Amino acid sequence: MKKVLIVGETAEIGRTEEVYGRGFSQFGCDVEYFAWSKAAPSLASGSLWDKIAWRVAWQTLAKSANAKLLATVNNFQPDLTFVASPRLVHPDTILAFQQYGLAVVFYTDNPVDTHHTHTNSWVQRGFPLWDAAFIWSQKLVERLKENGVKRALFHPFCSDVEYHFPKRQAHPIYDVAFIGNWDGSRKREQYLKAIADYRLGLWGSNYWNTHCQEPVLKGLCQGMCSYEQIPDILGSAKMGLNILRPQNEQGHNIRTYEIPATGTLMLSERSQELLSLFTEDQEAVYFSSPDELRQKVEYLLQNPNLIKAVAEAGYQKALVNTINDRVTEIANLYQTLRSSQGSDMKLLHPKEA
Template sequence: MRVMIVSPYGPPSWGLEVFYKRGIEALGHEVRLVALMHSSDRMKTLRKRLREKLREACLQGHLWRWDNDQRVMREAEIWRPDLIIVIRCEDLAPSIIRRMGSVTRYGCVNIYPDSPHVVPGIRLLDKLTSALPEYRTVFTFSKALVPVFFQMGARDVRWLPFACDPVLQRPVGSMRDYECNIAYLGCWGPLQEQWLMPMAEKGLHIYGSGWDRLGRGSPLRECWRPGKGMGHDMPAAIAGAKIVFNIVRAEHGCAHSMKTFEIPACGGFMITNRTDEQACFLEDRKEAVFFDSAQEAMDAVEYYLRHESERRLIARQAFKKMAQMTYQARAAEMFRYLGVPEKNVSAPRQ
């Protein structure tokens, strides 16, 4: 069976797209990745935001988006996939989604890995609302977002949690540059800054983007390691930390994050805020440590910094659990729901 995955951007921005590609290929299917917009276009947008906003408001911007849509449509018509999986792609025109679904055997679905509440800009939110009814199914990582997507017009919505990719997220040896007491991997946010501030003097390393927004006198500036610890370096950053501190962002409510699985898959010991969904996957004090307040978080950090054997035991048990929570398993679950053969079955093509 052929599966086409459409992503918003091309490499090096690929992440979830590649994880699903590997998971589906492990089931025996052929997969092709297609980018709606080239990564160079994305970087250009970031460098020249004012110019891009002006272009978006004129005919040239519409022609640019139309060209991207047509390129993806041509790929679908030529390759004739059995199933098309779209990752986000708010800019994809509803008519293109409809046409893509018509050339497949099992339709066109969307995996939306974020909350629609944080879609940047009213224009994209309007486009997303227009596009949702055209998908056979919308898969969301959060149970709480199922009714939200229904209200936004989706015909069918299904919960599909994140997972881990055993190829990238796996234990590695500790590297000296990454050795620390506590590691935090994630983008800056005012709440993240607030939660991490008490840990600044306890051997904290921060990996991720946006932390240049910190105030000039913030002690967290000394903790930030720009350009390190993310992507392919994530396993090394996790291996070097005694504790990996995780926060499911407030806008995601009682859900989970990709790092819910990535940290234990890399062999890390995780302390994270308690959410209903994380508690579905990991048992408190056996596979992770949950906290409900700032004081509980600091108490847990101080306790487990002193108790290495307990840290190692919890990390080992969580790592074993991750063997069942891979993107191959998620793809198989999605295929069963859609009535797609889980394993590749040869069939004559028209």
């Protein structure tokens, strides 16, 4: 596996496609990026007209971008094409990838729900075509297999230790820090409301100010933070809060690794997947309701040594789940699939072998 093509929306720092690109480069591969935001600039546009155009005529617009992708594929001829979020990849383009090497996809969103930003007819037609499909939930692995994916694999998110590392403040100014956007389910509102009278730091989009219906949270949000600012923010708090979006409740999210990678105690909404990744009350602390969250915050603040011990254990777990580990797993799978394909060819043409 010498040449890897990374396909995603953008190659900006911290995006899944950029993180994996760095991982493959560190592994010794020649990496080429293809960004939909450059091939189809209207995709990244915030104008109302472009948003309407994509909703109404996305297939026509995306076919033009796929032609540019095919030109990149034919020029680069990758041994492996790694796609992050495939909603703009035409099924025929997947077959074009496979003229040169293997094609794998990492579903960063749930492709078997009904949300238009997660799935569409192309995504669904592509299910049986990928050489392998990765996803962050064991339950969704089974759902993908039921939908025709021939090789679906559990692939957790990971720590990006190049950008996320401990920057602990000697005297944290927050009890709890939460980095995350407002969510239409309003679940995040209810959890934050339960601990709003503690020293709570909140970062996210302006929707916290325009859409949030809890007066106690109004004006609390300090705006968006950059990928590089995450260690400073989490280092300024005694605990980092993780509240899952509804689509991640059957799995986990990127915060699962971002928080412990900074040496901060992860206080997370409980899920079966998370419990298997970070041991409860040893490597992370969990809650399942606003009342339980408040009780856990109160107890932990009274036990600073426990905060320190759990944070350190979580940090050590994060260090053995880095992008290098995930890329190594993909490289091992690549070798297995290539060996399997070679065996199949020998069976089909024994005299030539």
